[in-house]
Amino acid sequence: MLSALLVMAGVAIVLGAILGFSAIKFRVEGNPLVDKIDAILPQTQCGQCGFPGCKPYATSIAGGESEINKCPPGGEEGIQKLAELLGVEPIPFGGDTEIKPKAVALIDEDNCIGCTLCIQACPVDAIVGAAKQMHTIVESECTGCELCVAPCPVDCISMPPIEEKITNWKWKYPVYSLARVN
């Protein structure tokens, strides 16, 4: 009886030590849920959700403080994915949310006065230029967040939607007629 108790106690102590050790040794830095949510968010860093970037919004969702329908660039699909991840019902966007087609900022280089205000506003450093020099957008890095549009004192930044070209064209969902079965 006693030996059985001792064996069990010994096993418990050893396993407890292993668990305690691994809790310290293999500790996960940060909140893994935040990273998972952040991976779904589109990373436009546009702030339309009311947070300064995608990560703060992800943190807020993980903390249960925000709804999952605050990200227009993510679209309906983003909501679906978040709902799936968090195990909640998907909710539609609010009435005044406007979902725009994907766009890239374009600086009218003739009118740019080189004030650097847009450079300071860009969340992903996608604008190059210097004071009193013309600025230009690095198209491949632009997320289309529109944060540079408002600060421009001469309104020379526009957001033309990305055109469909042969290089970015994709196959469409098949549309065909179905036969009526009488």
Next chain:
Amino acid sequence: MPSRLVIPFKQHGGEASKPQVKAGDHVLKGQLIGMPEGYISGAIHAPTSGTITAIDEQPVAHPSELPDLCATLIPDGKDEWIQLEPVDYREHTSEVLQQKLRMAGVVGLGGATFPSDIKLRTGKYKINTLILNGAECEPYITCDDLLMREHAPEILRGAEILRHVLDAGEVLIGIEDNKPEAIEAMRQEIAELGFDFDVVAVPTIYPGGGVKQLIKVMTGLEVPSGKLPNEIGVQCFNVATSRTIFRALELGEPLLSRIVTITGNVRHPGNYDALIGSPIDELIAGVEKLPDTNGYIMGGPMMGIRLPSVEVPLVKATNCIIAISDKLFPPAPPALPCIRCTRCVEVCPVELQPQDLYWFSKAKEFGKAQTFSLFDCIECGACSYVCPSHIPLVQYFRFAKSEIRVRALEKQNADKARERHEFREYRIEREKKEKAERLAAKEKAALAAKEKAALVAQEGAAASTTEPPAPTSTEAALPKE
């Protein structure tokens, strides 16, 4: 000779080539007009001598029906060549020959137009078997059959070059058994040239001309999912590509023309040697279309694309042009729901489960479609062909594939944006810290200077000039990271 040639800058797999000429330039036959850009790319040449009249977007044969960048060339009729520079393949390394083929614009002429120089880069894999693909891609197409009958010596000498460069052990030539004349012509020529090649008659079953299918039939080896043939020691070239490689190296000629089958609802169907960039309407005019023709297909009846207009040019990939009519190609009857009869499973050459892939693609469950090996689908269209409900299965698969690709790209861009945003935040934070440090150092320096000045004033001596000043602010503000 066509009245004008429209030459797209992207006629190959990979990236488009970069224009090297401008409107108004006079070019010679074989002159480079498009420089390859990026790892997978090909050069584009002027197919005849003449004047470039425009470099702009023109309609091209593409399922999107969108225009693409093309050069328009008005031939001067002289057909004047540039200086050709043949090379002896025995005297050069594989890298030199690869570069030569890249600059000669040699791409796979079976239809996929993958740049041939990439296929010669075998890396760490040893090629045991070189296969020449003499099996036509699809019904109706006969351009390779004709090529083997008429140009067997050039094809075989091209194969010898490939064997030499790849250091391949054996050379197998696969020809479908419905082309006895081609088989005979190739066998005779092999005997005459004294090469140690084997001609194998393969059964004529669509899609037997697919690379992975042909390799399986001829060697018994199966190319694993997501792998390339060279990883199992096999490399495969189309017979027309082999001939082009021979001409590019031994004669120095870049790829300027190809043999195309023009057939279907026309009075004189046949194979024609046409310059790259020839407008399809001028080719059709030569074979006289029948009155009830109501459209054209580029490529074969199974995988070809419907042409948006006949003004599009012939490109390196154009192995066939079919004039269609309602009698020849009746429009597909309306689709019925899938009844899970699994006839598509029976015919799938890659042994997929098309009916499952159909459900997943239709429901946009792309993850599941991927686990069911959607990307192994070669889009041969056999499943759509046999489907008793007439469901356009391949269209669904193409849709799903391109959605998955776009999503992967978006994910990549999002990751990049995240990284840039995080770095920006880190940088702003760092700048703030540096500024604070600089400010503190300045204050400290100012304080030290003041104390010193007071000390100096007290002593009243002239020692102040020899005293070193307090550490400058830039030195003190150096970041610690």
